[in-house]
Amino acid sequence: MSDNQAFEPVIIGFTCNWCSYRAADLAGTARMKYPPNVRLIRLMCSGRLDPTFVIKALSGGADGVMITGCHPGECHYIEQNYKALRRFLLLRRTLAQFGIEPERIKLVWASAAEGVRLTEEIKKMVEEIRHLGPLNWPKWSNGRPDHTVILQEEVKV
């Protein structure tokens, strides 16, 4: 899929208010550079991540989803990041059966101090997805997929 070098992946990033969101903040204030392909959404905790969010992102045009949270054992809400881990592992298996490559969904632990780590992970993921190519899930939501047969007005019998 390397036919399109100009392809800029769209990645939705879910961040935890207490760690990875602050890591991104730190990266910003420290003027660390990372590709603009990731759109960050702040959650209070990675445990808030409903798999619906990921599926909605992919079906809505995202090429990949990055889920980020506090390191194991460091969750602000004690152990919700483990829930995120279990959901992530199950979700990735399920989406593989839909033909969505496991590389498109990534789980990254990043503490509030790890701006560098977060930017490195983002850079890595953007390149991985650029290599995979666009996901281009059909836009079902605007009515019908583009391959729908145009209907005749009346049934011909």
Add this chain to the structure above:
Amino acid sequence: MTTNAKPKFAMYWAASCGGCEIAVLNIHEKILDVDANFEVVFWPVAMDAKYKDVQAMPDKSILLTLFNGGIRNNEHEEIAHLMRRKSQILVAFGSCACEGCIPGLANFSQTEQIFEAAYQSVSTDNPDNILPQYHYTMPEGDIHIPEFYPVLKTLDQVVPVDYYMPGCPPESHQIAAVIDLVIKVLNGEASLPPPGSVIGAGDSTVCDDCKRERDVKTIKKFIRIQDLDNLDPVICLLEQGVPCNGPATRQGCGALCPTAGAQCIGCYGPAEGVIDYGARLMTAFASVIDSNDPEEINRILDGIPDPAGQFYRFNLAGSLLRTGRVAWKSNGSA
């Protein structure tokens, strides 16, 4: 019969098994109320009728149409549009029309794979390897059969739908209750629910109806119910490691399967407010796993060998993603 005075009733089947029709007939003597209050004008399973008879009817002349089955080919889609035009109330009846159901699982396969399974595998005795042709020219003229779509669609992905009646099939007592309601509406004794409502089912989940006890237990392995030697009759199935779909499934059946000692498979579709049925189930299943170690979690998850089949058994065509990638890729799109 004073046919013209009675409101008209129709029922159509698209991609479905016929179980919904059986469920309607299973309302027993209530079917006489249907006959007393409605004139049945179109019901391919039960009576002879031609599409052109329906086309000849004035628009909106049928009061109530129960449409079961998903949209698998262009005949289904055309009839869906026809019934929409001729009906005042169009009900997506049964799981197939609401969310794709079992036929919708074909959305995980390419059209060629579906045809191979149907016509060239052990499922069919087809020694001459005869495959259906959409068009064929005979001396008498051209003949054709409906064209197969690469992706099965739900009824509301094709035409606007007034009400949804889930279930595979809908429980007969729920059908009887809906028929009672419609008759009351006809007599001016009740009013219809708001358009777009789910009828003949509750809003909450199967767990709400299930008498089994939940104890916030967590599990070390998932196990198929037939492999479990000592099924506890009281404890929640999911907490015994049995993959039960109750936590995301709409109530309406009275928790028949878990009560009988079998896991809920989710035929009543997503409960109210559930956007993606499979996603809700993944959340529920992930919550009962008793491990924080990625390797052990993966070992436990191996107990669900077919997660997409487990989580989207009835709901694939109605889910956010709707299909596996092969189904839409095979059509040359995207």
